[in-house]
Structure formats: structure tokens, C-alpha cells
Amino acid sequence: MKIQDVPFGVTRWEDVEPTEHRGEEGVALWRTFEGGNLRVRVVEYSPGYRADHWCARGHVLYVLSGTLVTELKDGRVFTLTPGMSYQGEDDPENPHRSRTETGATLFIVD
DSSP states (O other), rough: OOOSSOOOOOOOOGGGGOOOEEBBBBBBEEEOOOOTEEEEEEEEEEETTTTTOOOOOOOEEEEEEEEEEEOOOOOOOOEETTTHHHHHHHHSSSSEEOOOSSSEEEEEOO
């Protein structure tokens, strides 16, 4: 990853206004920093959240709290708990989507 046009800065996440994104079920609250070619988010999924789409964008994702289930279009399923992460490239041939029964808070870079 080459980060471009993003000067050094500090983000106080509690001061970033969340935006609401409805899933197929539940809701996600995104606190987002965007600059240059970088997007960084703290995302809170409500209990019972299920994404309403398959995502082909690459991410580095770290679970701060809760349990996240990520499924890939090829059928693989991964369960992540606090302290676990995943990383993957843009992949339009094998996108992923997420869900959670308990709710989850994530730190995501893409």
C-alpha cells in the first residue's frame, strides 16, 4: 500500500460524526477519515447486522470488539473475534460480505 497525499495527522474518533448505513438487516455506523488515496474507518455494526451487498474492495480490517463473520462468494467463511484481523486485495471475482449476531466494532483501512 502506498499512501499518497495524506499529510501526518491525528484523528480523535469520538469527534468524528458517524454516518448510518443500513444493511440487509441491522445498521452500520461509520466514522470516516478520507484523504488522498486513503479511507480509514471505525465501524460499529448493530447486533443482527448483515451487509446488503457483496464487496469487492480490498481492506485491512481489525476487530476491536464483538464477533464478525465474513463470507467470501466462493463459500469460505471466517469468524473473527477481538484482536483478529484480515487483509485482502480488491477482488471482483471473489467478493466478501459481513454479518454479526452480537454486534461488532471494527477498524478498517482501504
